[in-house]
Amino acid sequence: MSPKNEMYTISKKLYGVEKVILRDIIEAIDGKLISGEEFLDKEIEVICGADLMSDVLACHIKPKTLLVTSLINAQVMRTADIVDLEAIIFVRGKKPADLVIEMAKDLEIPLIRTDYTMYKSCGILYQLGLQGCN
Amino acid sequence: MLRQEFTIKSNDFFAAGEASARIKKSLQQIGIATDIIRRISVAVYEAEMNIVIHAYSGVITLDLESNKAKIVVKDKGPGIEDIDMAMKEGFSTASEEARRQGFGAGMGLPNINRAADSFEIESIVGKGTTLKLEFVL
Numbered sequence: 001m002s003p004k005n006e007m008y009t010i011s012k013k014l015y016g017v018e019k020v021i022l023r024d025i026i027e028a029i030d031g032k033l034i035s036g037e038e039f040l041d042k043e044i045e046v047i048c049g050a051d052l053m054s055d056v057l058a059c060h061i062k063p064k065t066l067l068v069t070s071l072i073n074a075q076v077m078r079t080a081d082i083v084d085l086e087a088i089i090f091v092r093g094k095k096p097a098d099l100v101i102e103m104a105k106d107l108e109i110p111l112i113r114t115d116y117t118m119y120k121s122c123g124i125l126y127q128l129g130l131q132g133c134n
Numbered sequence: 135m136l137r138q139e140f141t142i143k144s145n146d147f148f149a150a151g152e153a154s155a156r157i158k159k160s161l162q163q164i165g166i167a168t169d170i171i172r173r174i175s176v177a178v179y180e181a182e183m184n185i186v187i188h189a190y191s192g193v194i195t196l197d198l199e200s201n202k203a204k205i206v207v208k209d210k211g212p213g214i215e216d217i218d219m220a221m222k223e224g225f226s227t228a229s230e231e232a233r234r235q236g237f238g239a240g241m242g243l244p245n246i247n248r249a250a251d252s253f254e255i256e257s258i259v260g261k262g263t264t265l266k267l268e269f270v271l
Contacts, residue, residue, distance in 0.1 A: 053236030057176045058245050075183075075235045078151030082158060082175045099148075 019043045020128055022087055022110060025066070028124050029114040031089060035101050036110025042086055048133040049122045053079040059133045061085065066130075068121050072096035077103040085109060091118045136164070136198040142185040142209075147235055150186040153194055154179035164198070166271060174203055174269050177249040180242045181207040181265055187232040188212065189262065198271075202251075205267040213259040221247065221255075 023040045026033060033040070045064040050056050051071050061083040068089045069076060077100055080088060088104070090096065090113040096104075104111045114121055126132075138160065140153035158175040166174075178194060185192035189211030197204040214220045221243050228238025247253045252268035 051236060052239050052241075054180065054239055054241035054245055057180060058241060058248070061172075071236045073235055074148050075151060075237070078155065078179065079236070081155050082151070082179050083172065 020045070020130060022066075022112075024128065025087075025089075025125065026112055028128055029089065029112075029116055029121050031112045031114040034090075034095060034111040034113055035105055036087070036108070039087065039108070039110040042110065044086060044130065046133050047122065047125045047130045048085075049118060051118075056083060056085075059083075061133055065133055066125075068118060068125070070094060070118060072100065074100055074103060076100070077107060077109070080104075080109050081107050087112065089114060089121060091116060091121050135200060136160070136196070138196045140194045142182055142189075142192045142194060144186060144190050144192075144211075145231075146186060147231065150183055150235075151179055154182050157194075157196055161198075161203075166203075170203075170269060170271060173249040174205070177246045177267055177269075178205060178207075180245045180249075181205075181267075183232075183235075183237050184242050184263075185209045185211075187228050187238060192262075201271055203269040203271060205250075205265075205269075207265040207267070208262065209264075210262045213261055214255075214257040214263055215259055217255055217257060 022042045043064055044066045046062050047066055049068040051069055053075055056079050064086050066087045067085050070091050072090055072094045087110045093115045095113055154175055157178050161171045189209035192209030195206045219225045223244045224240040226238050226240035232238030250267040251270045254266040257263040
């Protein structure tokens with residue numbers, strides 16, 4: 001896709017013409033789905049980037065929020081459950097243990113991983129027109 | 135109306151959060167408003183992590199009345215020497231392990247205080263800490 005076309009796609013999303021689904025996000029960050037294939041068409045509207053779960057808990061998390069994090073332990077899933085996160089991206093190629101993946105399946109929260117850093121991942125998602133949590 | 139009690143073990147970082155998840159589920163089943171459930175769950179989860187991180191053991195009790203939810207979090211532990219400091223964002227005495235779990239950045243008590251409609255804390259050094267929280271339904 002030429003840069004011009006790319007800008008067009010981005011602005012379309014900025015103006016709310018097109019919704020962003022998980023599938024678009026995985027493509028944009030060159031990600032791999034760890035679990036939750038059945039949720040690829042889930043719509044995402046808000047991005048929260050944090051390694052500190054207390055920061056996630058302190059945010060007013062809106063519906064359709066995706067968390068970008070480099071933490072891969074069970075507490076990420078507990079936090080996701082408590083604030084109803086829609087999906088999680090693990091950055092820098094990290095993959096959680098099987099037990100954590102099982103928790104995600106039970107909670108019906110799709111997991112994605114990307115080799116990109118937190119900064120790059122969030123930058124790309126921002127360009128997709130996704131808002132941040134506050 | 136409804137009373138639930140959960141015993142929390144110290145240092146069990148995998149099970150930490152289980153009680154909060156169960157409390158959230160029962161509040162959902164009763165049909166409490168989503169934003170109130172969110173605030174209760176966040177407060178209970180931070181309190182549960184506090185027990186796991188700092189105390190030797192603890193008990194979380196939820197009492198649901200017609201117009202409010204009362205939560206008491208009582209632990210046996212070292213207690214808090216300076217409550218004013220502990221209430222400040224960023225002040226923490228948590229271990230490295232707690233930080234690896236995404237906690238221990240000095241936001242637990244401030245987050246609980248922000249989420250609850252009423253917040254009381256009592257601590258005796260060498261004995262333990264008790265939180266009394268109330269949420270208007």
